[in-house]
Amino acid sequence: MVRKTLKSFREKFPAQNIRPVSLPDTDVSKVRAKWGMERLQDGSIVGIVGGGPGGMACAITLKRLARERGIRVQTVIYEGKTYSGVPHYNQCVGVLSPPIRSLLEDQLQVPFPDHLVQREITGYILYSDNRHIELQDESEPSFAVRRITFDSYLLDQALQWGVDVRQSRVTDLELHPDRVILYSETDYLRCDVVVGAFGLDDGSIQMFERATDYRSPEFLYSIVTKIHPGMDYMAQIGNKIFAFLPSYRRIEFGAITPKYNHITINIAGKDINTHWMDTFLRYSPVRQILPSNDSYDHNSLFYFKGKFPISIAKNYYGHRYVMIGDAAGLVRPFKGKGINSAFQSGIHAAQVMMHEGISRQAFKLFEETCHEIIHDLPYGHFMRRFAILSTNYGLLDFFIHFAHQNQIMQNALFNSVSAHKFYREILRETVRWPVLKDAFRSFYKYYGAKFHQAETK
Ligand SMILES: Cc1cc2nc3c(=O)[nH]c(=O)nc-3n(C[C@H](O)[C@H](O)[C@H](O)COP(=O)(O)OP(=O)(O)OC[C@H]3O[C@@H](n4cnc5c(N)ncnc54)[C@H](O)[C@@H]3O)c2cc1C
Numbered sequence: 523m524v525r526k527t528l529k530s531f532r533e534k535f536p537a538q539n540i541r542p543v544s545l546p547d548t549d550v551s552k553v554r555a556k557w558g559m560e561r562l563q564d565g566s567i568v569g570i571v572g573g574g575p576g577g578m579a580c581a582i583t584l585k586r587l588a589r590e591r592g593i594r595v596q597t598v599i600y601e602g603k604t605y606s607g608v609p610h611y612n613q614c615v616g617v618l619s620p621p622i623r624s625l626l627e628d629q630l631q632v633p634f635p636d637h638l639v640q641r642e643i644t645g646y647i648l649y650s651d652n653r654h655i656e657l658q659d660e661s662e663p664s665f666a667v668r669r670i671t672f673d674s675y676l677l678d679q680a681l682q683w684g685v686d687v688r689q690s691r692v693t694d695l696e697l698h699p700d701r702v703i704l705y706s707e708t709d710y711l712r713c714d715v716v717v718g719a720f721g722l723d724d725g726s727i728q729m730f731e732r733a734t735d736y737r738s739p740e741f742l743y744s745i746v747t748k749i750h751p752g753m754d755y756m757a758q759i760g761n762k763i764f765a766f767l768p769s770y771r772r773i774e775f776g777a778i779t780p781k782y783n784h785i786t787i788n789i790a791g792k793d794i795n796t797h798w799m800d801t802f803l804r805y806s807p808v809r810q811i812l813p814s815n816d817s818y819d820h821n822s823l824f825y826f827k828g829k830f831p832i833s834i835a836k837n838y839y840g841h842r843y844v845m846i847g848d849a850a851g852l853v854r855p856f857k858g859k860g861i862n863s864a865f866q867s868g869i870h871a872a873q874v875m876m877h878e879g880i881s882r883q884a885f886k887l888f889e890e891t892c893h894e895i896i897h898d899l900p901y902g903h904f905m906r907r908f909a910i911l912s913t914n915y916g917l918l919d920f921f922i923h924f925a926h927q928n929q930i931m932q933n934a935l936f937n938s939v940s941a942h943k944f945y946r947e948i949l950r951e952t953v954r955w956p957v958l959k960d961a962f963r964s965f966y967k968y969y970g971a972k973f974h975q976a977e978t979k
Contacts, residue, residue, distance in 0.1 A: 561878055562593070562875055565595075566715075568597050569600070570599045571717070572601065574673060576867060579866075579869050580869070582679065583629075583876075584597045585684055586630075599685055603673075605673065611670070613826045615786050616672060619940065620663075622665070626865075638667045639665045640782035642663040642761055643659075643666055646762055646763050646764075650768075650918035651769050651807070655925050655935065657932065661942070693707060693729070697733050697734060701713070702716045715844070717846060718730055722849070735836070735840065737837060738851075739832065739848075740851075741831050743793070744828045746788040746826045746828065749785050751784070753783065756782070766778075766807060767913045768807075770801060773801075773802060799825055831851040844874075846867040846871050854898065870888055901948075924964045927964060930957050931952065931957065
């Protein structure tokens, strides 16, 4: 029965390239009959905690699929942030990477918001302590938007699809065999299934950990700030993101992203704080890019703190609940297209609920649809460790030097920084004998010349 379900799901969504999975020999029909957890029916109610890209994609897809099936599904999103008046800040830098246009237009049927684009991003410049390399994006550009206006745009789109958006925080939940109860600051909802799309919000994590076996993903902290250096500077800075892998042990990576009238600066690490942002702003390669000190007041900079997931959450689905996006850790580890991944997991979760069911067994199919991200995790962890070791021992200078001569190495750096390819593909393309042979030769020359210089001094 389970295999038949999986087969029919694959036939419906061939594009997802779902691979075979060995599921336990549970009789799904019995479980469903006992718990009443068939796929969503006319009159079903779905509660979504969080109105970021994951929650919005899930809600819009549910509405679209319900329309296709000719049923009514009430979809309620709770979002604690306000987008009007004095809007809340979102730590996200707001770079929308390919294939964002087709994700929005083909999969979500939402027009791409060209009017929100502040700058087209055409590549990256990667810096180590002493070297840098320009990594040109030959494919589609990325788009820098203001994240809060992008979320607000998605909210308007969701409203047009008939999603019930409630501006309120969910404060607690109860999971029962036949229903889920959501308590919010303003009301109470009895629903059939709950979707956790709350990012890495501490309060929501605790709430779900109390009510279910869910355990949140591991994460890195990030600090973000903005500088408004004037339009002359913004005209000169170009359309590339400056990415840094400095040798400070606490800072795993940093970036400067040009927007319309300001630059956004962010750093990430396990244990960073404002001191490390101050240190980063004084870091020599960063100083060379930032505007001169007299064009902005360092003391008036606002710092915001956020988090990036770096692992998959434990038990991110069960009977009547499923987590998506950052809450599930379903993002490319270390350096990811978090917005794209949140969209994708939201869409997949909606497809499973609409076509298969809301039981733990049904959500195994959801896990399957996310297999590309899940299978890439060990490779991502390896690359993260490798990057940390390379920067700590000064080897990144050599890798950048080598990438200037070797196109495969240059592609590997580009794909790692841009997140255009999965880590396992990057490793497969790069860890090959001709590249390694070239690298050893270049390594010998590079360090031989350095050693010789030191000797002659
Ligand atoms: C510094 C930084 C920079 C980043 N830059 C980029 C980038 O340039 N491009 C990119 O693709 N990704 C980027 N990301 C990653 C990206 O922001 C996330 O991966 C993405 O936003 C995840 O979407 P989500 O819907 O899962 O969660 P979120 O976007 O975090 O949305 C969760 C929402 O849930 C709401 N919420 C939480 N708890 C409750 C509750 N109890 N009740 C009601 N509402 C609740 C929150 O207010 C929030 O709006 C960045 C992340 C960080 C930290």
